[in-house]
Amino acid sequence: MSLHEARRRLAAARSVAVLTGAGGSAESGIPTFRDAAGLWKGFRPEDVASPEAFARDPGFVWDWYEARRRTVAACEPNAGHRALADFERRCGSFTLITQNVDGLHTRAGSRRVLEIHGSLWRVRCTGCGETREELRTPLPEVPPRCACGALLRPGVVWFGETLDPALLAEAWRAAESADFFLVAGTSGQVQPAASLAEAALARGAAVVEINLEPTPLTPRATVALRGGCAALLPALLLPEAPTGMQDIPSKER
Ligand code: OAD
DSSP states (O other), X not given: OBHHHHHHHHHTXXXXXXXXXXXXXXTTTOOOSSXXXXXXXXXXXGGTXXXXXXXXXXXXXXXXXXXXXXXXXXXXXXXXXXXXXXHHHHOSSEEEEEOOOSOHHHHTXXXXXXXXXXXXXXXXXXXXXXXXXXXXXXXXXXXXXXTTSSBEEEEEOOTTOOOOHHHHHHHXXXXXXXXXXXXXXXXXXXXXXXXXXXXXXXXXXXXXXXXXXXXXXXXXXXXXXXXOHHHHHHHHHSSSOOTTOTTOBGGGO
C-alpha cells in the first residue's frame, strides 16, 4: 500500500472524484472541527451552527461566523489546494466535492467545486430567500440585513438542515461514476458526505485516503496514505512526484 500504488491507480483512471474536509485546509492555518484544537472542542456545535441558535441570538451566531471569516481571509491556499486545481486542468473527467466552507479551493484556482456544506462567503436572506456573495469582513452591520428588511444568515449548512439536493445529486453522480475516488482530510463522521466513499467502493472504484490518522474508512480504502494534504496531494496528483516519495509505503510515514 504505497503512494506508488495510488499513483498507478490514478494513472489508469478515466473518471476522478475527490472529497475534501477540514484537514485539507489545516496547513493553511484554519482549525479543523474534531481535532485536539478543533472548532467543536469545548462546546456544542448546535449552539452556534443551527437554525435554533440563530433564532435565539443572531448577533451571537454572526459574531462567531465573522471571527471565522476573518481567520480564513488571513489564510492562503496551500500546496494541496493548488495541486487539486492543477489536476483539474489536466484531467478530462474530474469532480471536486468539498465539505469546507472556506473557499480556499476556488482561491487556489479550482474552477468547479461542489461546496456541499455551503460557503462562508455567501449569505442568504431569511425573508425573501435571495442568496448572494458577501466577501466583506468585517460586515458593515452585525447581524446583517437584506434590502427587503429581513435578517441575512450565513450561506452554510447547519446542524439539522438538509444539503442542497441538486448539489448532492451531482456529488452522488460523481462518486458513482468515478473509477478513482480520493478522500482527503476528513474524519468521515458527517453524513451524507461519508457515504460517498462507500458508494464509490461499492462500484469498484479505487478509493484512496489521505489523512494524518486512521478513520473509519481506512481499513476499507484501496490505499491509505498517512500524512498531511499539503505534501501528499502534490505527491499524488502532480505529474512528477517529488523525488524519493514514490516508493515510501504509507504506513512508514
Ligand atoms: P474533522 O475536524 O471532523 O476532521 C478533520 C480530519 O482531517 C481528521 O480526520 C484529521 O485527522 C484530518 N487532518 C487534520 N489535519 C490534516 C492534514 N494536514 N492533512 C490531512 N489530514 C488532516 O473535519 P471534517 O471531516 O471536514 O460540517 O468535518 C466534516 C464536517 O463536520 C464539517 O464540514 C462541518 C463539521 O461539523 C458542517 O459544519 C455542516
